[in-house]
C-alpha cells in the first residue's frame with residue numbers, strides 16, 4: 001500500500017534540475033535509504049523528520065554528523081544532494097523515526113508535487129538557515145514552507161536551525177538569532193498565523209550544539225515525554241556528584257540529553273534508583289562505586305553485571321545507558337527501566353542541574369510521579385539513602401554478584 005503511495009509522487013515529481021522544475025527521474029538516494037518497496041504504510045510509519053532549507057545550508061552535513069559519525073571536516077567534501085535521502089533511525093522501541101533530507105534546489109510547491117502527502121505524515125520539519133550567509137532568501141523560503149505545511153498538518157513541530165554559527169562571534173550569534181526570530185514571526189503575524197510556533201536553535205556541526213538541538217527535536221516526538229521528564233528529574237536529583245570532584249565519573253546531567261527507551265513496568269515501587277550501564281548491557285563497577293570512562297571518553301567502561309533489559313543503539317545520540325529501578329515495598333527491586341543517555345565523545349555537560357528541585361518526588365506504584373515526601377523517609381536527593389538500594393538492584397540482576405558488588409554503584 002505504502003509502496004505506491006510514497007514511490008509514485010516522489011519518483012514522478014522530484015528530480016535534478018533548477019528550482020521550479022521537476023524532472024520525472026527523481027527518486028530516493030542510494031546510500032542508506034530503503035527501497036521504495038519496503039516503505040511502510042503512511043498510517044504505520046515512524047515519525048518523520050524533514051530536513052529542509054536552501055542549498056548548501058548544511059542539511060546533509062547535519063544528518064551525516066549526528067547519525068552517521070561523519071567528522072565535521074569530512075562534510076566539506078559532501079556533494080550537493082539531488083535526491084531525497086530517507087534515513088531510518090531505529091534505535092529503540094521509543095526512538096524510531098525517519099529523516100528525509102531534501103535537496104536544496106527542489107521547489108516543494110510545484111503543482112505536480114504532492115506536498116500534502118509529505119507533510120501529512122510529518123512529525124517535525126527542521127528548516128536549516130545558513131547564518132554565515134545572507135538569510136533574506138532563506139527567510140522567504142522558510143515562510144513559504146512552514147505556512148504550506150501548517151495548513152496541511154498543524155501538528156507538525158516547526159524547528160529552525162540557525163546553522164553554522166561557529167563562524168560568528170557571541171554577539172553576532174545573539175543578534176542573528178534575534179533578527180531571524182523577529183522577521184520570521186513578523187511574517188507569520190502578517191499572514192495571520194500567530195498560532196504557528198517556530199522553535200529556534202543556534203547550531204553548528206563543529207560543537208555539541210547540533211546534538212543538543214536534534215535531541216530536543218526528537219524528544220518532542222516521544223509521546224511518553226512527560227513521564228520521562230519526571231523520571232529524569234528524579235535521575236538528576238540523585239545525581240549529585242560533581243565532575244570537578246570526580247573527573248572520571250561519567251555523569252549524565254542535562255535533561256534534554258536523556259531519552260528513556262522503555263515504558264515503566266508495573267511495580268509497587270516507591271522510590272527510584274538509576275544505575276549507569278555500559279553499552280554492552282552491564283553495570284560498570286569500580287572500587288569507589290563511580291563509573292570509569294572508557295579510554296576514548298565515549299562512555300562507561302564495560303563491567304561484569306549483565307542486564308537483561310539492555311537495549312542496544314547504533315545512534316550516537318544515544319550511545320550510553322542508565323537504568324531506573326522501581327522499589328517494590330517489602331519486595332526487592334522488581335522493575336527496571338533502561339534509559340538511554342545522549343552523549344557524544346565524552347563531552348560532558350558541567351552545567352548545574354536545571355531541574356534539581358524534585359527531591360521530594362517519588363514514584364507511585366504505577367510509575368507516575370508523586371510529590372509527596374518519600375514514604376520511607378529516605379528522600380531521593382540524599383545520595384547515601386540510595387547506596388543500599390543500588391546493592392539490591394544488583395542482586396535482582398544477578399544473585400551471584402551480590403557479595404562482590406561494591407556499594408554505591410548508582411550515580412549519586
Ligand SMILES: Nc1nc2c(ncn2[C@@H]2O[C@H](COP(=O)(O)OP(=O)(O)OP(=O)(O)O)[C@@H](O)[C@H]2O)c(=O)[nH]1
Nearest residue numbers: 056057058059060061075076080081104164204205
Ligand atoms: N562552518 C560550518 N560549515 C558547515 C556546517 N555545516 C555544514 N557546513 C558546510 O556547508 C557546506 C554545505 O553542506 P551540505 O550539508 O552539503 O549542505 P546541504 O544543505 O545538504 O546542501 P544541498 O545538498 O545542496 O541542499 C559543506 O561544505 C559543509 O562542510 C557548520 O555547522 N559550520
